[in-house]
Amino acid sequence: METIQAQIADLKIGSGSPIVVQTMCNTHTSDVEASVSQCIRLAKAGAQMIRLTVPSMAQVESLREIKARLLEEGIDVPLVADVHFSAEIALAAAQIVEKVRINPGNFHKDHEKAQEMFAELVKVCKTNSTAVRIGLNHGSLGERITNLYGNTPLAMKEAVMEWLDMCIENDFYNVVVSLKASNTIVMVEAYRLLAKAMQEKGVVFPLHLGVTEAGNGDAGRIKSAVGISALLAEGIGNTIRVSLTEDPENEIPVAQYLADRYDHKLHSTLVSLNIEGRNAVATYCSPSKERLLLDFACDFGKRLLDRELDNVELRGSFVGEEGKEVSLDGTEFAAYLTDELLQAARRRFYRPEYIACPGCGRTMYNLESTFNEVKRRTAHLKGMVIAVMGCIVNGPGEMADADWGYVGEGNGKVSIYKGKTPLLRHVPETEAIDRLLEMIEKEKVE
Ligand code: SF4
16 A cells, blocks of 8 residues: 655655564663663664653653663664653653654543644654654543444544544644554454545555554464454555564564565465365465464464454474474364464454553563463453553553453552453452452352
8 A cells, every 4th residue: 555654763664665663662761771771682683663661751861861872882773752641741752762652632631632732742743853653542542532433443543533634734744653452353444444544535644553462472473463464465554563472572573574474475384275165274384383373374364354264274284393393284283273363363262362461661560470370370261351451551441342451550569450440459469360360250150
């Protein structure tokens, strides 16, 4: 899809330029040492743009220091300030780094006031040649929009179009847009609607793709690959982030694979495909488990999402550890990957659906190990949607349609949510998973 180009320092985002791979630090931005060394590792691993959270004005100063330290180290990868709620922080950060990620609708409850603040930010960005990402997530739509359109992909599209209209009115085009969701169907539909609406308007801004709160491990990789590849295959998307609840370095090879596949026509390792009706038998010969998993997700995710297929049987082989060929035919592993793929495409739920944020500088506990423990202890709750979120500021809003939520408050305390309602607050971390399970069991009895 033809888009205008955004310019982030020397990096171009938009049609005519390769897909840009980006990620986000999970360090505390106030910990300058840790943030600088993580940025260096991420840049060396291939991140072309790195985001850092800026939760307070104090951390704007840390951001300034991080930028300066990276330049001293010869690392000129563009930085993105992730700002929620505060126009004041966005204005300050826009004078330091190359790009600011905001949801202007969150600047103020009064829409007109939010518009004024956004117009102010646009002025500062123009003066400083700073780009903006307008990032709206499924879970964080404002009441004004959800009252009109529900909590739907259409609402996401409508909400962001209002801000894009403002950009056009203010003659500001250094803009990238994202409409992320944890639900792959919602995410794909939202971006498709937005792409169509922008084309009809005749001004197509570049798109940043991502599946939010995708989780970790195989499931997180498959879910991200399904959502992102479905759009890249249609020519929608100019920059990507694969969000994993892991070390952000692990995100880069997955994102790089996706960029290579759709930019450089990297071939799938699928060697044969038989389709009868809406069922497929796919045979692979893959050089690794990681490659198999991503090829499988990209080859079939979109067809499952779009209901062209109902099921895929996985056969063939991959090269396992120690270089040994591992057969897939009739194995539990092949059945597991198929289950994961069907769940990622929301066609069949064989286990709970997990929503877990990747963590960032707002996270105040060990998110990855807690998430793994929650998964271990809730594995029997098939079909339930369980969220594990790093912070109380954005977690509750971002966990969208979760049935239950484990939300870190900071200071070793956790809130337990049922849907959008906090049932327990200030639960010590050491007891929080027990309390979550007790609440779920109690609910089942009632
Ligand atoms: S929900 Fe997670 S990723 Fe989002 S701001 Fe909070 S800690 Fe960071």
